[in-house]
Amino acid sequence: MSGLAKGTFRSLKGFNYRVWAGGAIVSNVGTWMQRTAQDWVVLTQLTHNNATAVGVVMALQFGPQALLLPLTGFAADHLDRRKLLIATQAAMGALALGLGILTVAGLVQLWHVYVFALLLGCVSAFDSPARQSFVSELVVEADLSNAVALNSTSFNAARLIGPAIAGALIAIVGSGWVFLINAASFAAVIGSLSLLRVGELHRQERARPNRGSLAEGFRYVLKRPDLKTVLLMLFFIGTFGLNFPIFISTMSVTVFHGGAGQYGLLTSIMAIGSVAGALLAARRAQPRIALLIAGAAIFGSGCTLAAVMPSYWLFGLALVIVGAAAQTFTTTANGTVQLSTEPVMRGRVMAIYLAIALGGTPIGAPIVGWVADTFGPRWALGIGAASGLAAAIVGFHYLRKYRRLRVRIDARRLRFSIDDFDPMADRADISQIIESKRPAS
Numbered sequence: 516m517s518g519l520a521k522g523t524f525r526s527l528k529g530f531n532y533r534v535w536a537g538g539a540i541v542s543n544v545g546t547w548m549q550r551t552a553q554d555w556v557v558l559t560q561l562t563h564n565n566a567t568a569v570g571v572v573m574a575l576q577f578g579p580q581a582l583l584l585p586l587t588g589f590a591a592d593h594l595d596r597r598k599l600l601i602a603t604q605a606a607m608g609a610l611a612l613g614l615g616i617l618t619v620a621g622l623v624q625l626w627h628v629y630v631f632a633l634l635l636g637c638v639s640a641f642d643s644p645a646r647q648s649f650v651s652e653l654v655v656e657a658d659l660s661n662a663v664a665l666n667s668t669s670f671n672a673a674r675l676i677g678p679a680i681a682g683a684l685i686a687i688v689g690s691g692w693v694f695l696i697n698a699a700s701f702a703a704v705i706g707s708l709s710l711l712r713v714g715e716l717h718r719q720e721r722a723r724p725n726r727g728s729l730a731e732g733f734r735y736v737l738k739r740p741d742l743k744t745v746l747l748m749l750f751f752i753g754t755f756g757l758n759f760p761i762f763i764s765t766m767s768v769t770v771f772h773g774g775a776g777q778y779g780l781l782t783s784i785m786a787i788g789s790v791a792g793a794l795l796a797a798r799r800a801q802p803r804i805a806l807l808i809a810g811a812a813i814f815g816s817g818c819t820l821a822a823v824m825p826s827y828w829l830f831g832l833a834l835v836i837v838g839a840a841a842q843t844f845t846t847t848a849n850g851t852v853q854l855s856t857e858p859v860m861r862g863r864v865m866a867i868y869l870a871i872a873l874g875g876t877p878i879g880a881p882i883v884g885w886v887a888d889t890f891g892p893r894w895a896l897g898i899g900a901a902s903g904l905a906a907a908i909v910g911f912h913y914l915r916k917y918r919r920l921r922v923r924i925d926a927r928r929l930r931f932s933i934d935d936f937d938p939m940a941d942r943a944d945i946s947q948i949i950e951s952k953r954p955a956s
Contacts, residue, residue, distance in 0.1 A: 523798050526662040531711050532653045538707025540669045542604070545700025547677025549611055551779050552685055552693035553628065554760045556618065558768060559775075560690070561625040566765045566892075568625065570884025572632045573760060574877035579636040580643065581870040581877070588732055588866030591644040592859070597716070600649060601708050603642035608701030610635050615694030623691075643873070644866040651853065651861060652716045660850040664793055667846045671789035671838070674782065682779020732863030741804070741855065742864070744913040745848050746871050748811060748906035752844060754875030756814060756902035758883045758895075759785065762821075763834070765892035771827040784831040788838030793846055804918070807851065808910035810844030815903020822896035840903075845872075 526532045554569055562568045580587075590599060614631045617623040647663075654662045681693050736742050763785070767778040792810075817840050821833035849868070856864045879898075887895035 523661075523794060524665065526654050526658045526665055529654055529658075529715075531715055532662060534707045534710050535653055536665065536669060538704040539666070540673060541703035542700050543670050543673030544677045544680070545611075545697035547674050547782075548681040548684070548693050549697040550760065551678040551681035551782060552690040553614075553632075554764050555681075555685060555775050555778060556623070556690045557625065557628055558764050561623070561628065564765075564768055566761050566884040566887040566895075567881060568884075569761055569764060570758070570880035570882075572628060573758070573880035575629055575632040576636040576639070577873040577876035577880075579633070579640040580873040581875075583637065583640040584866055584870045587640045587644050587870075588863035590641055591648050591862030591866055593862075594645075596645045596649040596652065596862075597708055597711065597713070599645045600642065601705055603638050603645070604701050604705050604708070606638045607635060607642065608698045608705075610638065611694050611698035611701070615691050615698055618691030618694055619689070620691075639873075640869075643869045644862055647849070647853070647865045647869065648862045651858065652718060653711075655717060660854055663850045663853060664846050667842060667849070668790060668793035671786050671793050671842060675786035675790055676783070678779040678782035678786075680779075682776040685775040685779075732860060732867060735857075735860050736864060736867060739855075740913065740917050742852060744804070744909060745807065745851055746868065748807065748844075748909050749848050749868070750871050750875055751902045751906040751909070752811060752814065752841075753872040754879035754902070755883065756818065756899040756906075757841065757845075757872075758876070758880050758899065761880065761883050761887055762892065762896055762899065765887045765895065766821075766830060767827075770892055771830070773827065777827070781827075781831055781834060785834035785838040788835035788840075789842040791835075792839040792842030795843065803847070804851070804910060804914065807844060807847045808907050808914070810840050810847060811903050811906035811910060813903075814840035814844055815900045815907065816840075818896050818900035818903060822893045822900065844906075 527536065553572065557568050557572055558564055558566070610631055614623070614627070617627055650662050650666060651659055684693050684696075736746065759782070763781050764778055767773040767781055771777070773781075814837060817833060817837035821830055821837055824830040824833050852864060852868050853861060883895045883898055886898060
């Protein structure tokens with residue numbers, strides 16, 4: 516195999532993944548532009564620097580991930596994922612268009628943003644698990660972890676570009692045009708889905724429809740201590756830590772007294788760390804629980820550092836560390852769950868994964884927003900720091916109980932050792948358990 520195939524970008528050797536990645540990067544840039552403009556409109560135009568309102572928007576946008584879980588997991592495992600994605604991407608483009616028209620016309624009100632956020636959340640609830648599990652149809656199993664990491668790289672490279680562009684456009688032409696540009700960007704990903712070579716997709720066995728489909732997904736997870744650990748760690752960080760729109764916007768506006776350009780730049784600065792974390796994850800053949808714990812611990816430390824930084828640029832430097840740690844954690848968690856889950860269960864397990872990752876936002880975002888309004892943005896970042904510490908403690912407990920974590924001093928250095936674990940073998944054992952519980956046809 517060539518160095519490219521073995522290295523960081525090996526998934527790009529396949530035609531289908533290249534086409535998908537090309538459309539995704541364009542759409543991701545538009546998505547980050549809209550997120551930046553939406554938060555800015557709510558924080559500075561529709562309210563007077565009200566972080567709680569930003570938290571409500573986030574709650575409405577991500578809450579449907581949990582509420583619609585029975586339907587979204589079923590759809591991802593039983594429907595044609597490519598056709599489902601074409602439908603969801605078109606609907607998301609239409610919503611961006613509607614919000615853009617209202618904003619350009621000067622008619623937008625806070626309740627409009629709430630409604631569009633809720634509708635977008637409902638569509639995204641179907642889009643996200645299908646999109647995450649669709650990656651397994653674009654590459655061979657050996658390249659799945661790499662493809663997941665490259666998807667994260669694309670998403671965070673867009674975060675590097677999109678907010679900075681949005682900040683400039685908001686100052687020049689206004690937020691409404693940012694929404695309209697995002698609506699147009701969905702044409703790229705819809706086009707890429709249409710251009711895929713369907714015959715070359717790595718189609719997998721479809722789950723057989725049955726009344727206990729979602730319950731089966733939960734039973735599968737409950738029998739897996741490794742998956743339960745990853746999902747609990749994800750709950751802590753996803754609910755209370757990944758509230759960057761609140762952290763960055765409130766620090767930028769109320770602490771450093773910046774404008775739209777400065778806010779967008781801070782988001783882009785954090786993306787430098789996110790891209791670095793995603794690229795490092797792409798180089799690894801297999802995700803590891805130890806890396807997950809390290810990512811959580813560094814995330815907590817980075818949030819602590821960001822909370823006490825006295826100046827705009829030092830705060831931005833701390834955000835690079837936060838971005839790298841957050842991306843290392845989320846990419847490793849995603850790869851661990853996908854690789855260690857039986858293909859026939861992958862859509863439902865990813866729906867549970869996303870429901871926890873994004874569905875926790877309705878709990879955490881309003882709380883973090885209230886803390887920012889009441890005690891200040893630095894205290895809100897303290898909640899993010901605590902979430903990273905809590906997740907790391909959960910990971911250490913798993914290593915101690917299931918992987919026989921041992922600590923020793925060797926040559927005056929602290930060293931750790933754990934038992935080897937093969938998630939692929941474990942997933943095969945669970946697959947046999949699931950099959951044994953199916954009713955005879």
